[in-house]
Amino acid sequence: MTDTNMQKQTLREWLMTDTPTSRRHAKFAALYSGWLTLKSNSMAMIGLGILLLLVLIAAAAPLLAPMDPFVQNLGNRLQPPGTEGHLLGTDSLGRDILSRMIYGSRITLYIVALVALIAPIVGLLVGTVAGYTGGWIDTILMRITDIFLAFPRLVLALAFVAALGAGIENAVLAISLTAWPPYARIARAETLTIRNSDYIAAIKLQGARAGRIITRHIWPLCISSLIVRVTLDMAGVILAAAGLGFLGLGAQPPSPEWGAMIAEGRRFILDHWWVATMPGLAIFTVSLAFNLLGDGLRDVLDPKEGGHS
Amino acid sequence: MAVVENNGNGRRKSPFSSSAFATVLKTLGSVIVTMLGLTFVTFIIGRVMPIDPVISIVGERASRETYEAAYQAMGLDKPILVQFAYYIWDVLHGDFGMSLLNARPVAEDIKRVFPATLELATIGTFFGVVLGVPLGVIAAVKRGTWIDQVARVVALVGYSMPIFWLGLMGLLVFYGILGWVGGPGRVGIFYEDIVPTVTGMILIDSIISNNWDVFWNAVSHIILPSSILGYYSMAYISRMTRSFMLEQMSAEYITTARVKGLPERTVVWRHAFGNIKVQLITVIALSYANLLEGAVLTETIFAWPGIGQYITTALLSADMNAVLGGTVVVGLIFVLLNIFSDLLYRFFDPRAAK
Numbered sequence: 001m002t003d004t005n006m007q008k009q010t011l012r013e014w015l016m017t018d019t020p021t022s023r024r025h026a027k028f029a030a031l032y033s034g035w036l037t038l039k040s041n042s043m044a045m046i047g048l049g050i051l052l053l054l055v056l057i058a059a060a061a062p063l064l065a066p067m068d069p070f071v072q073n074l075g076n077r078l079q080p081p082g083t084e085g086h087l088l089g090t091d092s093l094g095r096d097i098l099s100r101m102i103y104g105s106r107i108t109l110y111i112v113a114l115v116a117l118i119a120p121i122v123g124l125l126v127g128t129v130a131g132y133t134g135g136w137i138d139t140i141l142m143r144i145t146d147i148f149l150a151f152p153r154l155v156l157a158l159a160f161v162a163a164l165g166a167g168i169e170n171a172v173l174a175i176s177l178t179a180w181p182p183y184a185r186i187a188r189a190e191t192l193t194i195r196n197s198d199y200i201a202a203i204k205l206q207g208a209r210a211g212r213i214i215t216r217h218i219w220p221l222c223i224s225s226l227i228v229r230v231t232l233d234m235a236g237v238i239l240a241a242a243g244l245g246f247l248g249l250g251a252q253p254p255s256p257e258w259g260a261m262i263a264e265g266r267r268f269i270l271d272h273w274w275v276a277t278m279p280g281l282a283i284f285t286v287s288l289a290f291n292l293l294g295d296g297l298r299d300v301l302d303p304k305e306g307g308h309s
Numbered sequence: 310m311a312v313v314e315n316n317g318n319g320r321r322k323s324p325f326s327s328s329a330f331a332t333v334l335k336t337l338g339s340v341i342v343t344m345l346g347l348t349f350v351t352f353i354i355g356r357v358m359p360i361d362p363v364i365s366i367v368g369e370r371a372s373r374e375t376y377e378a379a380y381q382a383m384g385l386d387k388p389i390l391v392q393f394a395y396y397i398w399d400v401l402h403g404d405f406g407m408s409l410l411n412a413r414p415v416a417e418d419i420k421r422v423f424p425a426t427l428e429l430a431t432i433g434t435f436f437g438v439v440l441g442v443p444l445g446v447i448a449a450v451k452r453g454t455w456i457d458q459v460a461r462v463v464a465l466v467g468y469s470m471p472i473f474w475l476g477l478m479g480l481l482v483f484y485g486i487l488g489w490v491g492g493p494g495r496v497g498i499f500y501e502d503i504v505p506t507v508t509g510m511i512l513i514d515s516i517i518s519n520n521w522d523v524f525w526n527a528v529s530h531i532i533l534p535s536s537i538l539g540y541y542s543m544a545y546i547s548r549m550t551r552s553f554m555l556e557q558m559s560a561e562y563i564t565t566a567r568v569k570g571l572p573e574r575t576v577v578w579r580h581a582f583g584n585i586k587v588q589l590i591t592v593i594a595l596s597y598a599n600l601l602e603g604a605v606l607t608e609t610i611f612a613w614p615g616i617g618q619y620i621t622t623a624l625l626s627a628d629m630n631a632v633l634g635g636t637v638v639v640g641l642i643f644v645l646l647n648i649f650s651d652l653l654y655r656f657f658d659p660r661a662a663k
Contacts, residue, residue: 016557146339147346150644152602155636156350156622160625162632163354242471243606247621262474267608269477270485279337280474288469 034300044296050289056104065099069256078272088229089274096227097278100256103278107257108286111241112234113170118176120226125182128214130184131191142188144178145181153178157240160251168257171250175240179233183226190222225299232294235287242283258283313533330367332655336648343644348400351636352393355629377592396633405634410626415634419616423638424509425495426608428613430600432535437542437600438593444543445550449558450577467544470536472603476610479533491530493612500526535609538603544594550585557581587657598646601639 004260012079016033020026056282057064080090088097117289128140148156160174194200195218244250245259253260258279265276327582363379364371371379384392405415448460485488490498495511504511506519512531515524557563558581566576605617612618616635623631 066611143339143342144346144574147343148348150347150647151350152598152638154602154605155639157603157622158350158624159354159632159636162627163357178341239469239471243473246471246473246606247609248625259471262471262477266477269481273485276474276477278470280471280478283471283474284466284469287471288465291469 015185019231033153037300038296041296041299043292044299045290046177046251047289047294047296050285051293054075054105054109054286054289057102058109061106063103065096066100067096067099069095069100069103070254071095078268078275079140081271081274081278088278089272091261091275092272094266097261097275099259101258101279101282102280104256104261105257105286107168107251107255108238108241111168111175112237114172115176115179116230116234118172119179120183120230122176123185124222124226126185127184127187127189128191128218132195132210132214133246138188141184145184148178148181149185151178154240154243157244158247158249161244165254166249168251168255172240174244175237178240179237182233183229186225186229187222190225191218194218194221228294228298228301231290231297234290238283238287238290239304314535330478333652336652338580340548340644340648347640347644348397348589348637349393351391351633351640352396354391355633356389405637406630408623408628408631409622410628410631418619418631419634419638420621421509422614424617424618425511425613426601426604428510428512429535429538429607429615430597430604431444432531433538433600433603434542434593434597436536436539437546437596440539441543441546441591442550445547446554446577446582447555448547449551457551460551464544464548467541472541473606473610476534476537476607477538479537480610484530484534491535493530495530496523496526497530534607534613538600538607541603544566545596545599546592548588550589551590553585554581570587587654591654594612594646594650594653598643601642610623637653 002242012065013027017025020029020288030087038048066087073090075094077092077094079086079090079094081087084087086096086098088101091100092095126141126145130138130145156178157171157174161170164170164173187214191214200213200217203217208217216271241250242257242259242262245257246263248260248263251257251260253264261279262276262283265272265274269276363376363383363385374424382385384395387395396406404414405419406420407413411418421476444460444463448457451457480492483491500523504514504520504523507514507517511527512524513528517519558577563576563581566580567573571580601616604613604615605621607613608615608617609621616639618640620635622628623635
């Protein structure tokens with residue numbers, strides 16, 4: 001007991017040190033102090049907790065779901081919540097809503113993860129290249145960014161999905177295509193402030209090429225502001241994906257995607273409210289969690305903006 | 310979001326000098342480029358749609374000759390850039406082509422459906438401003454108190470709630486259970502097509518024709534969708550107002566005003582609030598633009614015959630010209646509102662002209 005306690009203390013001390021012994025040590029210390037700040041923000045921790053729970057639910061879906069999400073039972077359709085064996089009731093084909101929602105979490109995570117990878121990377125590439133090279137390349141890239149920014153996002157995503165054909169992968173592509181411009185803006189702004197700093201000049205004198213400077217010395221500095229933006233954006237991504245699913249342009253039936261489930265329940269909303277209500281609550285909870293966590297992360301990673309909102 | 314560019318030199322310019330003229334010219338240039346790009350993107354999207362537009366006109370059983378004739382008549386045999394040039398030429402003349410679905414000019418369709426969206430978004434923004442601005446100001450002044458927490462929760466919920474789901478819940482509670490408001494559609498079925506169309510906005514048209522039955526029925530139908538849009542607008546406007554006000558309230562001139570012994574109300578509303586008006590107008594313009602977008606899903610829920618529903622219907626039936634026209638019009642309004650807020654900012658807030 002005392003032994004583990006001792007070890008914890010020393011680990012903590014090692015992390016809290018003012019005089020790091022190595023680069024890695026300093027990095028861990030910085031991460032730890034960021035984590036401490038985040039931990040003191042109870043709202044952000046609630047958000048993080050919900051998201052971790054979501055990942056667990058998605059991973060353990062076959063174990064948690066009481067029923068098969070695709071098995072229909074027409075004799076048992078539109079049962080209200082609390083019916084025996086169906087905690088949240090059944091839908092119009094007699095499928096268990098709770099089981100479908102549990103499996104639906106996988107689809108939500110899949111979409112979120114893909115968009116969170118594609119959009120910031122595209123934005124980072126465009127933004128840093130534009131910011132670092134400057135000149136006409138900058139003008140053209142930023143003009144393209146502006147054009148995409150000028151579009152109402154949902155309308156653009158709708159049009160893309162209509163062109164590409166409905167489906168989850170295409171919905172992900174469409175959402176990413178509408179989500180990258182803000183990242184490009186942020187990355188470019190960061191690059192412009194970094195570009196003329198002394199250490200970049202020093203690296204240039206050492207003979208580093210543009211590619212190396214951008215990937216090794218500019219990207220790492222853009223990451224933290226991008227992460228905040230990604231977390232805050234994920235709420236919007238979930239809403240957009242659900243909106244596409246709701247309009248029948250995202251995941252296709254019988255897929256238990258939450259937006260599509262709402263669309264299905266819409267026909268019975270007045271008589272059988274639970275069919276559309278339950279998946280909506282799930283969407284709300286998850287996007288709220290991302291918003292809470294994003295707010296907290298902004299306070300940690302981007303203290304200059306954190307004070308105001 | 311706005312197209313703000315830093316012109317590099319640090320001098321402050323007088324807003325109405327020749328450089329202001331240059332700014333306007335430059336902005337105009339960027340609007341034209343943006344609009345061309347926007348139209349091009351939609352145009353390409355329209356051309357790669359997987360559904361054959363010729364078949365949706367001539368039908369699947371048309372003979373090869375009929376198909377070829379229609380194909381040529383639609384100009385689909387020409388290179389894509391030539392097609393685009395034709396399209397731009399037509400758009401400049403206010404012609405978006407014929408709808409493939411109902412064989413009417415798309416421009417006419419848009420003119421018919423647009424007022425419905427405008428009406429909805431305007432009333433929504435009105436709710437958003439009337440509730441959001443005071444909420445934001447009070448939250449900033451009473452920072453950290455319960456009212457600030459309430460404002461925070463209101464905004465968080467607004468940012469996290471799927472709008473179409475909130476619409477459904479609203480219908481369920483206020484129409485289905487309580488029966489306080491009218492259901493989907495702009496007016497009840499017995500009131501349809503009674504008042505002559507003048508502006509296309511049914512509230513105004515019914516006032517013009519002095520038909521108060523239709524007016525009150527229309528009010529009962531618009532109140533729910535516009536409140537829901539208004540809630541989203543309020544979430545955004547109150548957050549922005551709060552952060553603008555916090556910035557002002559921590560400034561030294563506020564301390565000076567307080568030391569002078571001015572009543573707190575004057576300090577808050579005359580001094581601090583007076584300084585955020587321009588910023589607020591730009592935020593309101595942006596929120597208005599966002600509502601036009603939010604209207605797409607809301608209109609679907611409420612069977613509201615506006616441009617959002619027009620675009621989604623057209624999409625699902627591969628009505629290429631209608632999709633293109635609708636998207637270009639929404640995009641144009643979006644761009645114009647952005648530019649408007651941007652220019653306002655530059656001309657009336659010297660801090661931004663730097």
